[in-house]
Amino acid sequence: MPATAALKATCLNAVHRSLNARMVDFGGWDMPVQYTSLVEEHLAVRRSVGAFDVSHMGEIDITGPEALQLTDYVTTNAAGRLKTGQIHYSGLLYEHGGFVDDVLVHKVADDHYFLCVNASNQEKDFEHIRAYNTFDAQVRLSSDDYAQIAIQGPNARATLQKLTAADLPAIRYYWFTDSSVAGAPARIAHTGYTGEQGYEIYIAPAEAPRLWQEILDAGQEFGIKPCGLGARNTLRLEAKMALYGHEIHASITPWEADLAWIVKLDKGDFVGRDALGKQKEQGIRRKLIGFEMCGRGIGRDGYEVLVDGAPAGWVTSGSPAPALNKNIGLCYLPVAESHVGRAIEVVIRSQPVAAVTVETPFYKRAK
């Protein structure tokens, strides 16, 4: 298989292949896009529980007496406000205000911050953070130390609780604990990329195949399904969570991406702050907004968006929404047009098709 020889594989690759998953090249990784049916996997997560191998994700440890100073300097959210055991979503920006990556920052200890970053950005993120390390801190790309399995859905807690002594109801949303799962040391984070309740667990790669099976066995009574990256994408889109390379990239700022809530301009200096301050004063020109197709068709990533018949923006992500029974998407539009209820058209294979901008998230779980 010369074409795939260069692809990186997670420690669960053989398991996916034995399950006859359809594998794709995902940013240089040989990953399962679906096992049986994307729609069935999506609905399993919405209705019960699903398990995802997300071991391709990268991890970076920032440690040392000034770990906080460095973490706070390279990210947009206020790392200083995190308590030990707490997590937040944050941005890693260039000086010009565009995204290097979006990250989850976990405070492990006063002198230890743990970042979960996108698979295909990990080396870039690591170099970026290191370049700003004028602090008394160590930066380590520790992706090889971790496999990551996400257990997501209304029955995620009941599934995982069978395998751990950790008191899961005591772990609040966006908090984590270092405990064990099925006898293996595990970092259990109450986070996810699906819009459902769930956990992301970080474990040693060697333990992953056994834990994967233990999780599937534990979830069997709930009809757990192994889920591929296809369902992960439609789930995150329904929940309007950004995907690097689509909603956010080097030419997009947090203001434009509707992510002002992860920027704390008042926290002190950080990389990108000047540019963001300036753009806030001057105002942004384009903004991310959700849309729903009215005509027949799916507005997909990269398709042109027309306002009053003239080119005005582009689709960043678009797909049928399996839990909602409609075709949804996110797009950039001029600020003046980016209000809910605006009639737009998406150019689908040279044909303008009617759509309308709508409130997001498209899907919100019942609390």
Place this chain on the structure above:
Amino acid sequence: MYPEEYRYTKEHEWVHVEGDTGTVGITDHAQHELGDIVYVDFKYGRETLKPGQHVDQGKTIGSVESVKAVSDIYCPVSGHVVDLNHTLADAPEKLNEDPHGEAWLVKIRLSNPGELTNLLSAAEYQTYIGAEK
């Protein structure tokens, strides 16, 4: 899985010729690669494909769209369209369930049966998709 009497394209269509008419569909491999299919569109150039239309081998006669992706359908043989499977409009998932049978796409009266020699046998097609994997 892949009927012996069908002929196959490298673009993952099949044609089953009976008499002077070929029934055309997409292969099981194609439906598996696409995943959950949500739309089937019949188009020739910019026009909706209709019975009576002459189509050329290798030209696009429409597209199949899944949750993940869109894929063109290439006509495996030249001829006149005699029928289209309109039941797929309301039940595109049939393409995932029975791509070699009930979920055929179009029937074409062949104008150049000699073209069939350009196509793959079931064994050749299976070798081809095996190598592609």
